[in-house]
Amino acid sequence: MSSGRRWAGGLAIAAAFIWSAWSTEVSLGRLVEGIPFMLDFIGRMLPPDPRVLGQALRGALQTLQIAVAGTAVGAVLALPVAFAGARNTSPRWAFYWTRSALNAFRAIDTLVYALFFVAAVGLGPFPGVLAVVVYTATVLAKLYSEAIEAMDPGPVEAVEAVGATRLQVLRWGVVPQLLPQFLSFTLYRFETNIRAATVLGFVGAGGIGFYIQTHLRLMNYPAASTVLLVLVAMVMLVDFASSRLRARLV
């Protein structure tokens, strides 16, 4: 790259930053002024209120359940879509439309789907599960289809060459190559879904988020901090267990 173009690029980035910061009213002064309020906020959260521990644990459990159910159903739905969306297993037009549809669906976040499903089926964890299902299915379909595209065609050809049927080729040539990767992607998605599910309660779609929002709104900060601590512990625990499991898959 010429130094002139580099200068122009740098200038453009700087201009974009200044324009964005100005538009969003970024102000170091206001941040500094806010520091005492933040300290006050944290101070009022301490000590955590142990009386809401049971409630927090129940909320955490429900969040976990939303993530488990949503990830499982989403993964199953993603399977056929992934083969339709892989260049090497799908006709060109089907590949094109599947990928485009997946990109469109994936542009919408789990929380937005939750709002939609709360309106459709009412409050509670069920719309939360549905939201996780839709988002997970679209994300995993994309990841799965990339794994399908990266598959080594050699072993598949070798299983065909022994006179195996199509199902046998799938079972012995394709599945052994894809299964470990699919499981790994699914576990990773499960970790992310736990985090996504913690805020579903903000829109009435179940889980621990409901308690966070309620206690903050009622300015019951010690209770809110108990719930937040439970949430942090749960997320860390799941991340730890899941990443250990993923490491063994590869």
Place this chain on the structure above:
Amino acid sequence: MIQVRDLFKRYPSGTVALDGVSLDVAAGEFVALIGSSGAGKSTFLRCLNGLVTPTAGHVSVDGREVTGASRSGLRGVRASVGFVFQQFNLLKRLSVLHNVLVGTLSRVDMWRSLLGRFPGGELDRARRTLGRVGLAGLDDRRADTLSGGQQQRVAIARALVQEPRVLLADEPMSSLDPASSRAVMELLQDINREDGLTVIASLHVLDLAVTYGRRIVGLRAGRVVHDGSSAGLTQAAAEAIFGGEPL
């Protein structure tokens, strides 16, 4: 055993890989198929078991039609033809034994094979075959933990356990070091002599072809330019095959 008539293959890209190949191979022959890369060796071998469908021409193996065969007819042909690949094409994460058991898929009950429940007789046969290729005791090792030479032996065991009439080997040693190459070629030679299996091995190294092939067929630009005994391979013939490139 193998009859090939006027085989012609043009790929969708426009490349003509085979340009009128006719060849007869008798039962029990060991044919070394030589030619530089791109001469059509791989395409030729893949036409023999239907992995590639020729544009025109005729192939029959062991009295069965390959060209124009139905899906199940083709499976029957493939079951009686072992194929060994340059890149071994093993399932890397599966055990050595399971890779060999893949060779039994055309025989075992479909549903049992999908569940991975292979009959005891086939398990015994797979273990015996592993012993035969010098890999006894490595049954439970993951395929990708073996050396290249060992992996190619697993691939040969997978082909042998099919109990085929014909063994096709597509550059079986070009991913291997010289010592492993010789070991693999000697194994193929043993199989040819002891079991009477018809073997066609494509090779791009002339001295291996002369050492192991009793008959040498030279391909160049999709045509047979040489067909004769290894003893009769002259410098002139070699130049005709490889186009005067330094050998």
